Amino acid sequence: MKKILLAGVLLLGMSMAAIAEEKDEFDDEFSEDMDPMEVVQDFMDDCNNAKDYYGCFSVAMKYETGDVLEKDISKAIEYYQKSCEYGSEVGCNKVKELQGQAK
Secondary structure, eight states: OHHHHHHHHHHHHHHHHHHHHHHHHHHHHHHHHSOHHHHHHHHHHHHHHHOOHHHHHHHHHHHHHTSSSOOOHHHHHHHHHHHHHTTOHHHHHHHHHHHHHHO
16 A cells, blocks of 8 residues: 555656646747747737736836836836726736826
């Protein structure tokens, strides 16, 4: 019985390691193959066409930090507001935070 249990644990461990390795390989391929601007454009499309709060939030962060997109706080607020409207509580908080800084 102990041998069967040990074999099961080892098999499960090896399976999880293989899954984690596949995920890492996929992430590496994804990041190497796509231009950062293409990724941002996909987020914009998701936000504007599918009303996806994650896409809106991601674009807002890029505008807020100036990473990939030129820093533009008013655009960041606009996209955080959209993410808020589409269901992101964190997006709502970011709108308040940035509007408070602008005063």
